[in-house]
Amino acid sequence: DIQMTQSPSSLSASVGDRVTITCRASQSISSYLNWYQQEPGKAPKLLIYAASSLQSGVPSRFSGSGSGTDFTLTISGLQAEDFATYYCQQSYSTPRLTFGGGTKVEIK
């Protein structure tokens, strides 16, 4: 299986900060990388698909980049509602779809 490693596993930030989360694949996955946000007690919500395409309805402060093995999710101007856990997911090797371990964004 393709392993997805996220870093950091957690971070503390303040409202208004620019936050960057990294996801690294154990082998090249082209642009088959999706990002989700999960608030406590809720289901994950799709933010970015195909590495850099913003899902409809998601604020433009979220952006994704990368290809191959290294990907980033950037939140430009962190808002109070953005404190959550973020997951990456690779879809290059169907049917072996796998998720990263998550990055928890906490209030500083």
Add this chain to the structure above:
Amino acid sequence: QVQLQESGPGLVKPSETLSLTCTVSGGSISRYYWSWIRQTPGKGLEWIGYIYYSGSTNYNPSLKSRVTISVDTSKNQFSLELSSVTAADTAVYYCAKATSGYWYFDLWGRGTLVTVSS
């Protein structure tokens, strides 16, 4: 808008079969792929499998021998059966709509906790 809702027993005995149903409301189950995903504190998010409205399926190889996903288009529902469960199958189970190509999950149910215990 389209909504998903999981239903089924919250407690299953070891060695028995876990059965869950996802009801799709506000839209048709046809023309899309539908998936089951589970989440545990230890293993995180784990994709279980998906089904097309026509009935074709694809499963996670690590669970394939124990998983069956089926669809009932007349009821706008799809279902999960996981056999021979153990405590390791205790998790929050989500149903989700999947979009093929880049295979992302763009709509999720609220999730249901299933505990495996005697």
